[in-house]
Amino acid sequence: MVFELNYKSGKPVYLQVVDQVKAAVASGAARPGDPLPSIRPLAEDLRVNRNTIAKAYGELESQGVIETVVGKGCFVTDQASPLRKDARTRLLTAEVDAAVVQAHHLQIARAEFLRLAEERFESFAKRRARASQG
Amino acid sequence: MTPMTAETPAIEIVNLVRRYGRTEAVNGLSLRVEPGRCYGFFGRNGAGKTTTIKCLLNLLKPTRGSVRVFGRDPARHEVEVKSRLAYVPDQVAFYPWMTVAQTLEYFASFRDRWNRDTERLLVDRFQLPLDRRTSHLSKGQRTELALVTAIAAEPDLLVLDEPTSGLDPIVRREFIRTVIGAYQEGAPGRRTVFVSTHLIAEFEGLIDEFTIIDHGREVLTLDADTARARYQKIYARFASPPASLAVEGAQIVHRQGRELQFLVSGDAGAVKARIAAHSPETIEAEALTLEEIFVSTLQAPEVRA
Numbered sequence: 001m002v003f004e005l006n007y008k009s010g011k012p013v014y015l016q017v018v019d020q021v022k023a024a025v026a027s028g029a030a031r032p033g034d035p036l037p038s039i040r041p042l043a044e045d046l047r048v049n050r051n052t053i054a055k056a057y058g059e060l061e062s063q064g065v066i067e068t069v070v071g072k073g074c075f076v077t078d079q080a081s082p083l084r085k086d087a088r089t090r091l092l093t094a095e096v097d098a099a100v101v102q103a104h105h106l107q108i109a110r111a112e113f114l115r116l117a118e119e120r121f122e123s124f125a126k127r128r129a130r131a132s133q134g
Numbered sequence: 135m136t137p138m139t140a141e142t143p144a145i146e147i148v149n150l151v152r153r154y155g156r157t158e159a160v161n162g163l164s165l166r167v168e169p170g171r172c173y174g175f176f177g178r179n180g181a182g183k184t185t186t187i188k189c190l191l192n193l194l195k196p197t198r199g200s201v202r203v204f205g206r207d208p209a210r211h212e213v214e215v216k217s218r219l220a221y222v223p224d225q226v227a228f229y230p231w232m233t234v235a236q237t238l239e240y241f242a243s244f245r246d247r248w249n250r251d252t253e254r255l256l257v258d259r260f261q262l263p264l265d266r267r268t269s270h271l272s273k274g275q276r277t278e279l280a281l282v283t284a285i286a287a288e289p290d291l292l293v294l295d296e297p298t299s300g301l302d303p304i305v306r307r308e309f310i311r312t313v314i315g316a317y318q319e320g321a322p323g324r325r326t327v328f329v330s331t332h333l334i335a336e337f338e339g340l341i342d343e344f345t346i347i348d349h350g351r352e353v354l355t356l357d358a359d360t361a362r363a364r365y366q367k368i369y370a371r372f373a374s375p376p377a378s379l380a381v382e383g384a385q386i387v388h389r390q391g392r393e394l395q396f397l398v399s400g401d402a403g404a405v406k407a408r409i410a411a412h413s414p415e416t417i418e419a420e421a422l423t424l425e426e427i428f429v430s431t432l433q434a435p436e437v438r439a
Contacts, residue, residue: 040319051342104410
């Protein structure tokens with residue numbers, strides 16, 4: 001898993017780590033059972049506070065994306081989210097709302113937005129397929 | 135990590151004033167560092183950073199105001215305070231006749247705690263020549279030796295005063311990796327870092343919270359993530375160049391033909407929506423890095439044509 005931090009994104013650093021792990025899982029770059037890098041070497045590599053990585057892993061664990069095995073480290077789970085369907089829908093609605101607002105300001109029309117969403121689903125499906133072959 | 139406010143702060147400075155003759159080096163400074171945090175103390179040369187740090191270490195007495203380290207007055211409980219902190223200054227001075235090995239022994243003799251494994255690991259990592267006299271070390275090696283003496287003592291508070299200035303980029307990189315790795319590893323929730331620097335970019339990822347000081351006064355104190363969310367540059371291009379465009383909460387810092395660059399220091403989302411209401415062709419936002427926030431805070435932006 002390759003992490004890249006961007007301090008110009010305005011997004012909290014720990015959330016960037018959370019989102020990149022989630023993207024890696026969604027694209028198949030990280031599969032259930034795969035280990036995550038240990039906190040210390042990852043923090044040293046990215047030159048971020050150790051607590052930032054610990055916070056990101058804590059967040060991923062509470063969302064059910066990863067689990068900690070005592071003495072062995074963190075692993076990607078098989079994605080049975082502990083949250084109920086309506087709670088998950090609510091979480092995603094907030095994200096979609098933000099994208100809709102962004103689309104408005106970028107003058108991206110509704111049809112174009114929906115086409116883009118289709119295309120991104122396709123793109124992730126292809127990456128997952130490639131990852132499972134490789 | 136959420137700071138636990140009920141805990142005694144690692145550092146608490148209240149209305150600190152320190153004069154040299156008639157000059158006020160520090161002029162009413164207050165700040166508070168929670169345990170386990172990595173706190174940046176940013177200012178230009180001569181802003182009062184080193185004077186403040188010397189008051190923390192009881193190397194200088196405050197003219198007015200109070201300084202507490204772990205809730206203790208460093209002037210009255212000097213031994214207790216100093217046993218819990220380690221300090222790496224800008225100009226490191228060792229006894230020139232001692233070798234590296236002797237210097238390490240000498241420092242260890244003052245400490246209740248001294249981690250031999252950490253000492254060996256870091257001496258290896260930095261490839262410090264144990265039998266060389268400290269007078270024959272390079273500036274980088276002297277700083278590395280100071281860092282070893284600081285970290286092997288496993289202090290609760292690590293005070294760094296311009297630690298990387300004058301070092302080459304490789305040494306700087308290793309220095310920061312060591313602070314993150316070797317120092318924070320032991321008890322990450324309790325290991326507090328207070329770092330004064332003007333080389334802010336290098337410490338960007340390490341800093342949880344910071345204070346910018348200028349002319350001995352606090353100018354800005356913020357959590358690093360909050361700061362980057364709040365301070366943004368917004369680029370907007372318009373179909374026809376607007377003659378004048380006043381947007382509440384934003385300052386125009388650059389103008390080139392149909393393109394305007396705004397600087398936002400409040401609610402970036404709301405300001406972006408306000409600019410968008412003027413129907414620009416494109417609009418993009420970018421967070422300021424801590425270094426850019428430092429520069430923009432200390433230097434009133436001018437509109438350049």
